[in-house]
Amino acid sequence: MRVMDFRELVLRTRSYRRFVEAEAIDMRVLEGLADLARQTASARNAQPLKYVLSTSRDMNAEIFSCLGWAGYLKEWPGPAEGERPSGY
Numbered sequence: 001m002r003v004m005d006f007r008e009l010v011l012r013t014r015s016y017r018r019f020v021e022a023e024a025i026d027m028r029v030l031e032g033l034a035d036l037a038r039q040t041a042s043a044r045n046a047q048p049l050k051y052v053l054s055t056s057r058d059m060n061a062e063i064f065s066c067l068g069w070a071g072y073l074k075e076w077p078g079p080a081e082g083e084r085p086s087g088y
Helices: 001-013 029-041 057-064
Strands: none
Touching: none
C-alpha cells in the first residue's frame, strides 16, 4: 500500500452514528470484518476480544440497549429506530 493510499483511508474513515436499518447486512460480511479485526495487532499479542455477530432484529435490539453513543452528547440516546445498525 502506498503512503498516500493509507492517508486517504485515514481521512475518509469517520465515525458513523446513523445507519439505514432497513438495509440488511450479510453475515458473511460481518464474519469477514471480525476476521480482519482478529488479525490486527493487540497489546502483548493477547487478542483479548471475543466476538458475537448478529443480523437478527431481536438480538440487535438487545445489543443496542447495552450501547452508549457519542459520549460528549450526554442528552442523545443514540440513533432512532430506522437509523440503527442492521448488524453487530
